[in-house]
Structure formats: structure tokens, C-alpha cells
Amino acid sequence: MAIGKDDVLHVAELARLEIPEGEVEGVQGQLGAILEAVGKVSELDLSDVEPMTHPLDLVNVWAEDETAPSLTQEEALANAPDAHDGSFRVPAVGG
Amino acid sequence: MSAAIDTLRLTAEDASGLLERGEASGDELAGAYIEAIAARDPELHAYLHVVGERGEGVPIAHKDVITTKGIPTTAGSKILVGYTPQFDSTVAARCKAAGLPIIGKTNLDEFAMGSSTENSAFGPTKNPWDPERVPGGSSGGSAAAVAGGLAPWALGTDTGGSVKQPAALCGVVGLRPTYGTVSRYGIVAFASSLDQVGPLTKTVRDNARLYALIAGRDPADSTTVELPEPVAIPESEDLKGLRIGVPREMNEAEGIDPGVSESVNAAIRLAEELGAEVEETSLPRSVDYGLACYYLVAPAEASSNLARYDGVRYGHRAEADELTALYSRTRWEGFGAEPKRRILLGTYALSAGYYDAYYGQAQKVRTVIAREHAAVFERFDLIVSPTSPTVAFRIGEKAENPLAMYLSDLLTIPANMAGLPGLSIPCGLSEGLPVGLQLIGPQFSENTLFRAGHALERAIGFDYVPERLRA
Numbered sequence: 001m002a003i004g005k006d007d008v009l010h011v012a013e014l015a016r017l018e019i020p021e022g023e024v025e026g027v028q029g030q031l032g033a034i035l036e037a038v039g040k041v042s043e044l045d046l047s048d049v050e051p052m053t054h055p056l057d058l059v060n061v062w063a064e065d066e067t068a069p070s071l072t073q074e075e076a077l078a079n080a081p082d083a084h085d086g087s088f089r090v091p092a093v094g095g
Numbered sequence: 096m097s098a099a100i101d102t103l104r105l106t107a108e109d110a111s112g113l114l115e116r117g118e119a120s121g122d123e124l125a126g127a128y129i130e131a132i133a134a135r136d137p138e139l140h141a142y143l144h145v146v147g148e149r150g151e152g153v154p155i156a157h158k159d160v161i162t163t164k165g166i167p168t169t170a171g172s173k174i175l176v177g178y179t180p181q182f183d184s185t186v187a188a189r190c191k192a193a194g195l196p197i198i199g200k201t202n203l204d205e206f207a208m209g210s211s212t213e214n215s216a217f218g219p220t221k222n223p224w225d226p227e228r229v230p231g232g233s234s235g236g237s238a239a240a241v242a243g244g245l246a247p248w249a250l251g252t253d254t255g256g257s258v259k260q261p262a263a264l265c266g267v268v269g270l271r272p273t274y275g276t277v278s279r280y281g282i283v284a285f286a287s288s289l290d291q292v293g294p295l296t297k298t299v300r301d302n303a304r305l306y307a308l309i310a311g312r313d314p315a316d317s318t319t320v321e322l323p324e325p326v327a328i329p330e331s332e333d334l335k336g337l338r339i340g341v342p343r344e345m346n347e348a349e350g351i352d353p354g355v356s357e358s359v360n361a362a363i364r365l366a367e368e369l370g371a372e373v374e375e376t377s378l379p380r381s382v383d384y385g386l387a388c389y390y391l392v393a394p395a396e397a398s399s400n401l402a403r404y405d406g407v408r409y410g411h412r413a414e415a416d417e418l419t420a421l422y423s424r425t426r427w428e429g430f431g432a433e434p435k436r437r438i439l440l441g442t443y444a445l446s447a448g449y450y451d452a453y454y455g456q457a458q459k460v461r462t463v464i465a466r467e468h469a470a471v472f473e474r475f476d477l478i479v480s481p482t483s484p485t486v487a488f489r490i491g492e493k494a495e496n497p498l499a500m501y502l503s504d505l506l507t508i509p510a511n512m513a514g515l516p517g518l519s520i521p522c523g524l525s526e527g528l529p530v531g532l533q534l535i536g537p538q539f540s541e542n543t544l545f546r547a548g549h550a551l552e553r554a555i556g557f558d559y560v561p562e563r564l565r566a
Contacts, residue, residue, distance in 0.1 A: 035443070052465055063314060
């Protein structure tokens with residue numbers, strides 16, 4: 001199935017990927033070819049088949065609500081590209 | 096003393112024997128691998144990060160998606176450069192508790208997405224049998240480390256075939272365990288309903304030993320279960336009473352090299368001589384639709400899992416003066432071509448208007464594949480096929496053609512979709528390169544796989560030391 005340029009840009013926005021203008025066409029071509037190949041799944045009539053969401057038949061895996069050691073605030077921030085005053089720092093939202 | 100340790104030949108079981116008998120110290124053993132790495136890794140590039148821990152146990156290498164506290168973990172991606180985990184994955188913790196020092200972190204396709212390690216942001220790993228060829232992937236660094244004598248054993252992860260296929264291409268043993276038997280806690284997530292950690296080793300017995308060490312329920316991963324029976328280290332050298340199915344479609348698929356078929360067929364005849372009942376069977380839809388099903392389910396899950404790389408909490412961050420632009424620019428700069436392709440594909444397959452036709456339909460195909468396998472296992476204990484349709488291909492041969500690369504996993508994907516365990520053992524050479532035999536069983540049949548794998552390994556007598564490195 002072919003995928004239009006608008007579809008590519010829409011999906012890229014959903015996926016938070018900023019495709020540089022000059023590369024959109026290349027991405028469109030690759031996605032189109034892969035979608036054509038994987039579209040093969042629609043050849044089968046599976047209206048009566050249940051979807052498989054998980055390989056094991058596990059139902060309601062409960063656990064006791066127990067406290068356990070976790071990361072300190074310092075450890076949680078240790079890998080942050082930018083941190084300030086015990087928080088992650090980011091640029092303006094919707095600026 | 097370490098000069099006497101031949102790391103190319105030494106199994107983990109041998110290494111353990113040396114330590115137990117006091118014939119080598121933990122320091123000497125670890126030192127021998129560090130020397131081997133200094134000598135051969137500049138050519139092979141199996142490691143992204145050499146740690147060189149010393150300890151009392153048999154050293155181990157971890158694929159660089161396995162989170163290790165205080166040791167950089169990159170998943171082969173630029174987006175995780177500079178990230179140092181603050182905690183251990185459960186498998187790393189279990190290896191540590193068993194006294195296994197970490198030799199290093201091994202190379203892989205970025206986020207375990209690929210079949211050749213060429214998708215690593217840090218350059219490809221070379222196959223120890225022929226450095227002009229790929230080691231397979233995505234656990235290519237772990238497979239090359241074991242085959243090249245740079246680690247006695249290693250851990251990898253397998254989503255669509257990423258332990259089995261590189262094991263086959265490097266002439267080592269690789270297990271993809273039953274889904275849910277090994278904890279995914281602290282494994283950099285790719286496709287959560289498929290990802291499993293598995294051992295890469297020189298022998299089936301080593302594989303069983305390492306599997307025994309990492310398997311079992313983990314409270315930190317609610318998808319794990321207890322093993323129904325303890326792992327049995329295999330000893331039996333016959334296959335009496337074992338019913339082996341040979342699925343036609345998996346053994347006659349288009350694209351299987353004649354040399355690969357020849358080698359696999361010889362192994363199947365050997366299985367009969369060892370007492371197995373061998374019969375042809377069929378998995379028509381699993382092979383026909385498996386690849387398409389996988390390349391919808393796995394990217395869909397990946398698109399969700401990889402949403403966490405946003406330039407805020409860890410890893411690469413792009414320059415931007417607004418938050419959404421920061422996310423989008425960070426992700427475009429930080430991810431390589433294959434993760435971006437899969438994120439876009441997965442996002443599309445999950446998006447409004449396309450969900451039913453792609454992701455929903457793929458999940459139903461997955462049910463069909465699981466049922467088809469279940470029916471076959473009513474008649475057989477195991478099924479066999481080539482692990483990979485080809486031997487190791489040349490570096491660059493498929494790099495520009497994602498669809499050709501995806502075909503490398505044609506024969507490993509169906510069992511993975513069904514949540515079944517699979518073992519790849521070397522069964523011979525074609526054009527001087529290793530061929531892998533894939534053994535697949537029902538869920539929790541690892542002991543049967545080990546038993547059959549061990550008996551065949553003994554009968555085949557494959558020499559796992561790459562020909563060009565033999566003394």
C-alpha cells in the first residue's frame with residue numbers, strides 16, 4: 001500500500017520525529033515498500049480469530065504492596081542532560 | 096599461567112574446572128580474556144566497552160542492552176551515549192550474585208533492531224570466521240565474542256531471532272528461551288511481548304548452565320513464571336523415543352542456500368541414527384505470514400517503548416527553545432535509520448484508521464501461528480529447520496535493503512511469535528562458514544532442546560574454533 005507524503009508527516013508528528021524537509025521523500029519510499037510487504041497479513045480472513053496479546057495465559061498477576069529501596073532523587077537526576085534544583089529542566093512548553 | 100589458557104578452545108565448563116581445581120585463579124582467567132581482546136578485538140569489534148572485572152567465577156560478556164549498574168549501557172545507539180545506569184538488570188544481578196565478573200558489554204544492532212550488527216551506531220562487528228562478513232545480529236557482538244575466544248560465554252537478547260541467528264552465523268550455541276522464563280527487568284525494551292534474554296555459548300552444556308543461572312520468576316517482571324522443572328544439564332548421547340518433525344515450508348523455503356540445506360539434512364539423518372523418529376510435517380501459514388506479522392507487531396511495540404527517549408531524563412539532547420521541538424529534534428538526531436523506520440512504521444500501524452488492518456490483524460495472525468505450532472506439537476517433541484537461510488553474508492551486502500535484511504529472520508520468527516523456545520547449534524560448514532540447525536519445542540521444553548542439542552552436538556563433532564584462528 002502506498003503511503004502519501006501527508007501521512008508520513010502526520011505519523012512523524014505523532015512519533016515526535018522531526019524529519020528534515022529533504023529526507024521526507026526517502027522515508028516515504030521506504031515505508032511504502034515495507035507496508036506493501038507487511039500488508040500481506042490482510043490476505044487472511046480472520047474475523048473469527050481472537051487477537052493474541054501475549055504468549056502466556058497469565059491472568060491477574062498480583063503482588064503484595066511492599067516498600068523497597070528505590071533511586072534517590074540525586075541518582076534519578078544523575079543522567080539528566082539538564083537538571084536544576086532537584087528537577088529536570090526543559091525549555092518552555094508551547095513557547 | 097594465563098599464557099596456557101587457550102580462550103578459543105576453553106568452554107565455560109572447562110574454565111570452571113580450572114578454577115575449582117586451583118589450576119588457574121579468577122585473576123588469571125579474566126586476564127587471559129583481556130589479553131585475547133587486546134589481540135583480536137581491534138579487528139573483530141565485538142565489544143563496545145571492555146570492563147575487565149576480576150572475580151572468582153567464570154567471566155561473562157553482556158550484550159549492551161543489558162543494564163549494568165555503573166557501567167555504560169548504550170543499546171548501540173547515539174541517543175544513549177553518556178548514560179550510566181543507576182541499577183542492575185535482574186539477569187546482570189543474578190550473574191553478579193553467582194560470582195561472574197563482567198568482561199565487557201558487546202556490540203549489537205541499535206536497540207537490537209537488525210540481523211548483522213551493521214545498524215550499530217558504533218560500527219559493525221566482524222565475523223571471527225571471516226572478518227569481511229557479518230556475525231549476524233542483533234546479538235552479533237556476543238556471538239563473535241564467544242566464537243572469537245573473547246568470552247567463555249555471553250548473554251544476548253532475542254526478539255525475532257537475535258540470539259539464534261548470530262549463533263548460527265558464528266558457529267556457536269544460542270538459546271532463545273520460552274517467553275516468560277527469563278526476566279526482562281532492566282533490559283532496554285524493544286518489543287515487550289517478544290523480547291527474551293538468552294545465552295550464547297560454545298557448547299549445549301554451557302548453555303544449559305547459564306540458562307539455569309538466569310531463569311525463573313522475578314517479582315520485578317510480572318510476565319515471568321517459575322520453571323515447571325529444574326534445568327537438567329544434558330548428558331544423554333542418544334535420541335531414543337524423541338519424535339522430530341521436519342516442517343516442509345521451513346526446510347524448503349525459497350532463499351535457503353543449497354549448502355545450508357545439505358548440512359541441515361545431514362544433521363537430520365544423524366538424528367535418525369541416534370534413535371529419533373523423524374517425519375515430515377507442515378506449518379504453512381507460520382512461514383508464509385510470520386515475517387509480515389512480526390514486522391507489524393514488533394515495530395508497533397517499539398514505537399511505544401522508544402517513546403521514552405525524549406532528551407529530558409537521560410541521553411542525547413538536541414538544542415531547541417521549545418519542548419515539542421526538543422523532543423522531535425532530539426529523537427531525529429539521536430536514533431539511527433532503522434529505529435526511526437520502525438518507530439514510524441509502528442506508529443502508522445497503531446494510528447487511527449489503520450489499527451484494525453495492520454496491528455489488529457497481525458495480532459490475529461499471531462494466534463494462527465501459535466495454534467499451528469500447538470497442533471504440530473501434539474505429534475512431535477521437537478521440530479527442526481535451518482536457523483538462517485544463508486551463511487554469514489558480506490558486510491554491506493544487505494545494508495541498503497531493509498526488506499532483504501528482514502528475510503534473514505524468516506525461519507526464526509514463527510516460533511518467536513508463538514512464544515516458543517528455540518536452540519541453534521552449529522551443524523557443519525558451507526563455503527567454509529558455519530551453518531546453524533534450529534531446534535524448536537513447545538513452551539517450557541528447554542530440557543528436551545538441551546538433551547537433543549547435546550546428543551547432536553556430540554555426534555556432529557563440529558569444531559567451534561574458527562578455521563583461520565586454529566593454531
